[in-house]
Amino acid sequence: MILNTGMRTDIPAFYSEWFMNRIRAGYVLVRNPYRQDWITRYELDPDVVDCISFCTKNPAPMLKHLDELSRFNQYWFVTITSYGNDIEPNVPPKEKVMQDFITLSKAVGVNCIGWRYDPIFVDSTYTVERHISDFEEMCRTLSGYTTVCVISFIDMYEKVLRNFPQVRTVTPQERIAIGKAFADIGKRYGITIKVCAEGNDLEPYGVDCNGCMTKETFEAAIGCSLNVPKKRSLRSECSCILGTDIGAYDTCAHLCRYCYANSNRNNVRRNMSLHDPASPFLVGTLHDGEVIHQAEQVSWIDNQLTFF
Template identity: 80%
Template sequence: MIINTGMRTDIPAFYSQWFMNRIQAGYVLVRNPYRPDWITRYELSPDVVDCIAFCTKNPEPMLKHLDRLKNYHQYWFVTITPYGRDIEPNVPPKEKVMQDFITLSDKLGTNCVGWRYDPIFIDSTYTLQRHISDFEQMCRTLSGHTNVCVISFIDLYEKVKRNFPQVRTVTIQERITIGKTFAEIGKRYGITIKACAEGTDLAPYGVDCAGCMTQQTFETAIGCNLTIPKKKPQRAECACVLGTDIGAYDTCGHLCRYCYANYNHANVRRNMKLHDPESPFLVGDLQEGEIIHQASQESWEDGQLSFF
């Protein structure tokens, strides 16, 4: 199975010590975000965890722990955008994140590290031309250290509209211009552009629209084939293998204005205060009368080498 750490929060950036404590303990407890009284225990043994998927804007706090994770296959997505502190107030400088990205790639290999340039929005500061210019500069730095860059355009969820009211939808023509131009730039630097949950509209312009965290992504990182149980995707346009997420909403301290995972800053501050690195939960602890449900887990590796 695949353990995902990044759909609800940024564990490497803010909770790396907690995560390593859970690796040491061999299990983690996770509350269902839509039914908080339903608690699941997941074993973290390499015998059943085929890959740990990380998504982060700041991998630096986890770099010192990589040797302790050598028994686990890993796949990392690192988000690097052109946005400043006006949009991503607590994300480190891009130059620092890119250097940490290169360190990750050097330690794990290019097949285990992907770059995310998303979500893309356009305004008077972050113009179409600025996106194109900054993207090429980043490609120049990251060339040879990853094979893929995933793009997506901002979705106007209710949380996003509330926290970022002036943002607008990216028009179809703007999407095509970005997709086509990014694909051309990426080709020059050996980086395939993939679209995340954007349908197939950009496929004619050289963008890979088959998904970003796909079975092939993990098989290439692991080096063998996987037999993954069929599971209905969360969104019809998503082809990704999302696995089991051990994070929690309203816990990401980056406080990015476009974030869909934080309801508001007050919730984040409260939950971060409730975080205990020694707890089996990311936030809080087991309450009296609550029942823990053991997850059914098994390895998906079929033992055959992958030739991707």
């Protein structure tokens, strides 16, 4: 199985101590975000966890733990954009994150790390031209340390509109201009541009539209084939493996204005105040009478076939 950590919050940035405590304990408890009384226990064992997938805007707090994590296969997505603190209030400067990206790439290997430049929105400050210019500068820095960059355009989720009311949809013309330019730039620097759940509109311009956290992505990171059960994707337009996540919504202190995982700042503050690094839950603890359901976990690795 693939263990996901980053669809609901940024564990490496804010909860690295908790995560490593769970690795040492060998299990984690997760509440279903849509049914709080349903609790699942996942074993954190390399025999059944084929790869841990991280998504973060700040990998720095986890760098000191990489040796301890080395018994697990890993795949890292690090988000680095051109936005400033007006949009991403608590994200470190992109120059610092890029240097940490390079450190991480050297430690885990170029096949085990990808760059995300998303979600993309356009306004009078973050124009199409600025996105293209900043993207090329970042490619120049990150070239040789990743072979992939995933892009997506902002979605008008209810949470996004509530926290970022002035944002607008990126027009089809802007999407094509950005996608084509990014693909051309990426080609010069050895970086394939992929889209996340954006359909196939950018395929004619050199963008890979087959998904980002796909079976092939994890096979390249692990170095062997995977027998992935069918219907592991959460969305019909997405071919990624996203079925298991140990995070919790309303817990990310980056407080990015475009975030779909936080409903509001008050909820984030409340949940972070309930966080205990020693708890098996990211937020809160087990209550009397609650039942823990053991997850069905099996390795998907096909030991008969390897890439190397």
